[in-house]
Amino acid sequence: MIGVIADDVTGATDVAAALSRAGLRTVLALTADVPEDAAAASDAIVVGLKTRSIPAPDAVAESLRALRGLQAAGANRFYFKYCSTFDSTPAGNIGPVVEALADALGVGVVVTTPAAPIHGRTVAGGELFVDGVPLNETHMAQHPITPMRDASLVRLLAPQVAGEVDVLPLEVVRSGPANVRDAIASASRRGARHVIADAVLADDLGVIAESIEGALLAAGSAGLIASLAEREPASGHTIVVAPPGRTAIIAGSCSKRTLEQISAFVEAGGSSYRIVAQPGDTAAALAEAALAWWSELPSDESTLVYSSSAAEDRDPNMPEAGELYEDVAGILARGMAARGVQRMLVAGGETSGAVIRELGAATAVVGAEAAVGAPWIHDAANDVYLVLKSGNFGDTDFFVDVARLGGGAVSAVREEIARTAHSIHRRGLTHGRTGNLAARDGEHILVTPTGVGLDEIDGDNLSVLDAHGRHIDGPRPTKEAFLHVAVLRSRPSAEAIVHTHSVHAAALSCLADLDQSEPLPPLTAYFGMRVGQLQLLPYFAPGDPAATSAVERAAARGHALLLRNHGPVVAGSSLGAALDALEELEHTAQIFLLTAGMRTAPLTDEQLAALTTSPPPERPTT
Numbered sequence: 001m002i003g004v005i006a007d008d009v010t011g012a013t014d015v016a017a018a019l020s021r022a023g024l025r026t027v028l029a030l031t032a033d034v035p036e037d038a039a040a041a042s043d044a045i046v047v048g049l050k051t052r053s054i055p056a057p058d059a060v061a062e063s064l065r066a067l068r069g070l071q072a073a074g075a076n077r078f079y080f081k082y083c084s085t086f087d088s089t090p091a092g093n094i095g096p097v098v099e100a101l102a103d104a105l106g107v108g109v110v111v112t113t114p115a116a117p118i119h120g121r122t123v124a125g126g127e128l129f130v131d132g133v134p135l136n137e138t139h140m141a142q143h144p145i146t147p148m149r150d151a152s153l154v155r156l157l158a159p160q161v162a163g164e165v166d167v168l169p170l171e172v173v174r175s176g177p178a179n180v181r182d183a184i185a186s187a188s189r190r191g192a193r194h195v196i197a198d199a200v201l202a203d204d205l206g207v208i209a210e211s212i213e214g215a216l217l218a219a220g221s222a223g224l225i226a227s228l229a230e231r232e233p234a235s236g237h238t239i240v241v242a243p244p245g246r247t248a249i250i251a252g253s254c255s256k257r258t259l260e261q262i263s264a265f266v267e268a269g270g271s272s273y274r275i276v277a278q279p280g281d282t283a284a285a286l287a288e289a290a291l292a293w294w295s296e297l298p299s300d301e302s303t304l305v306y307s308s309s310a311a312e313d314r315d316p317n318m319p320e321a322g323e324l325y326e327d328v329a330g331i332l333a334r335g336m337a338a339r340g341v342q343r344m345l346v347a348g349g350e351t352s353g354a355v356i357r358e359l360g361a362a363t364a365v366v367g368a369e370a371a372v373g374a375p376w377i378h379d380a381a382n383d384v385y386l387v388l389k390s391g392n393f394g395d396t397d398f399f400v401d402v403a404r405l406g407g408g409a410v411s412a413v414r415e416e417i418a419r420t421a422h423s424i425h426r427r428g429l430t431h432g433r434t435g436n437l438a439a440r441d442g443e444h445i446l447v448t449p450t451g452v453g454l455d456e457i458d459g460d461n462l463s464v465l466d467a468h469g470r471h472i473d474g475p476r477p478t479k480e481a482f483l484h485v486a487v488l489r490s491r492p493s494a495e496a497i498v499h500t501h502s503v504h505a506a507a508l509s510c511l512a513d514l515d516q517s518e519p520l521p522p523l524t525a526y527f528g529m530r531v532g533q534l535q536l537l538p539y540f541a542p543g544d545p546a547a548t549s550a551v552e553r554a555a556a557r558g559h560a561l562l563l564r565n566h567g568p569v570v571a572g573s574s575l576g577a578a579l580d581a582l583e584e585l586e587h588t589a590q591i592f593l594l595t596a597g598m599r600t601a602p603l604t605d606e607q608l609a610a611l612t613t614s615p616p617p618e619r620p621t622t
Helices: 009-021 056-073 096-105 153-160 177-189 200-210 222-229 256-267 285-294 321-338 349-359 398-405 413-425 480-490 503-510 525-530 545-559 575-594 604-611
Strands: 004-005 026-029 042-046 078-079 110-113 123-126 127-130 164-168 193-199 217-221 247-251 271-274 305-308 343-347 363-371 375-381 384-391 436-441 442-449 463-465 471-473 497-498 535-538 560-563 567-572
Touching: 004 009, 004 056, 004 164, 004 222, 004 321, 009 026, 009 042, 009 078, 009 222, 009 349, 009 363, 009 375, 009 384, 042 056, 056 078, 056 096, 078 096, 078 222, 096 110, 096 153, 096 193, 096 217, 110 200, 123 535, 153 164, 153 193, 164 177, 164 247, 177 193, 177 200, 200 222, 247 256, 247 321, 247 349, 247 398, 256 271, 256 305, 256 398, 271 285, 285 321, 305 363, 321 343, 343 349, 343 398, 349 384, 363 384, 363 398, 363 471, 413 436, 413 442, 413 575, 436 480, 442 480, 463 480, 480 497, 480 545, 480 567, 497 575, 503 575, 525 575, 525 604, 535 545, 545 560, 560 575, 567 575
Parallel strands: 004 042, 004 078, 026 042, 078 217, 110 193, 110 217, 164 193, 247 305, 247 343, 271 305, 343 384, 535 560
Antiparallel strands: 026 363, 123 127, 363 375, 375 384, 436 442, 436 497, 442 463, 463 471, 497 567, 560 567
16 A cells, blocks of 8 residues: 655645546545554555645654555555655755655665646756756745755755755656666665656656656656556545535645646636735734624525735735744634535635644545645545645635535536537437437536437536546536547547537448548548548447547547447547538538439538648637
8 A cells, every 4th residue: 555645735626636547446534643544445645744844853753654545554655755846955955854764764775856747847957847847947846844945956956955956857757667666776786775767748747657667756746656557456445525515625725836827716706805915913813803804695606715916016024924824724724614514725825724624624635636646535524625726736716616516507518519409309310219418617627428319418417537548527518528528538639529419420330331531522522621531430339448548549630430230420620620620520420311312512621631731710619
């Protein structure tokens, strides 16, 4: 079993999301004292501490206590998770904790890397980059607690540790696991205790993970542990789905992304309350004022309470304001939970730690991600569902999306899905309860649910999937949701997909002697412009996930697919574009069947090339 020690709560949820994503049953322990029952039916336990910015000796003591708890629970491989922006000071706490854990486990050399390409964190030449920018040139240089003013991981780590620090260059990583293992062994012989691995792509992390498979201890961001987890046998995990209802958003992070998310929420018309402390204010008084404001709002209204601010807006006369705001956040969360709020989104590692401490949560079940690295977790003791996110995680509309998914106004995407579904039904392109639609909505994918006819779809009864296709909200999705996810994964430019069992296209899919390379010739100019090359797939039973790889390959070649003995799947830049293409496919299939046995004159390659590359205007879906 894998045991992970994270230096803050949002880091713990980031790791837990990665482990869960790999199919491992993951329990999140929220104190250094791992509960005795945490190991029951678990593949991994993640301990979320609050040690990132406390004195190094205290961080070491807490981490060693967590290690003993994980060992007692049966963990036999360990990982120390720190922030992908290497948040630390010359005194620690990354280096001292790693060395203490290595000493306790009898490990001589530890491979470590903060690289997390999925979050835009890469390491090259021993230097850390954030979205391609050196760490010291990003907003992290102005971090209020751990300002990061150097990109060199060697220079950052060396003052924190007693052992030597070495670098595993990218060219060695890309030369394969055997050479990586040799390089690590060579560094160990030279006296290195810490080997910082370069990694720019997810494949680089995969090579490192293969090279250190079975190692007793490794360290880094969620990137490396995710690659290690992918090498473990998946045993399944419970998906936590937060119930609909009012969402309380508590933001304390001062990161650039959190500030953008606050602005987006306010600009979208969300109710917000900013906490600004004055000399002499107490946490209890500030929290009570915020709760009084909150209590006056409609009982179903999602809200944002924040203390976040840009560096230039912070009061230099209140250097301790950060700790005060953390205490306020904890009291707020406890007060909202007592008032029946079940959905909370908390932004910021220190803020999340304060919330967990005040709620008194010991363990939580890890569910699907609301954003990459930010999963829902269920604190069963308080019956509260939380997203504890690092300040830099989530897209700009993340607060808006999470609040909306809890209930409230129907988004434009949802309304468009409902209109398109009704239009498909009225046009006779489907029958009974067949056919399904999907569209991207921020970081999520909305799909029509199972057992519901397209004429019954409205903006509120859609299923919500994460980017990996896991169900995170709403009713149970169509069993063919994996088709939509596979196509969207292969076609990043596509925004929407329509799948029907329309009569003529379905009839075409049943013909025995179709030309595999061109199952439907370009009989009309509009087919050439809207559909192009139709991709014919072999037969798979409806809902059979074995079709995934075939769908992905075909979708990479073209946006219009025909499933054997089934029907069409068409992607587009919008639902309107996808529906236009599907209708053109259906119409051309009808012409093809009507002219069976006759000589036809499909458009030539020259005629197709002469057609405008700009598609004709979309028809309305009303």
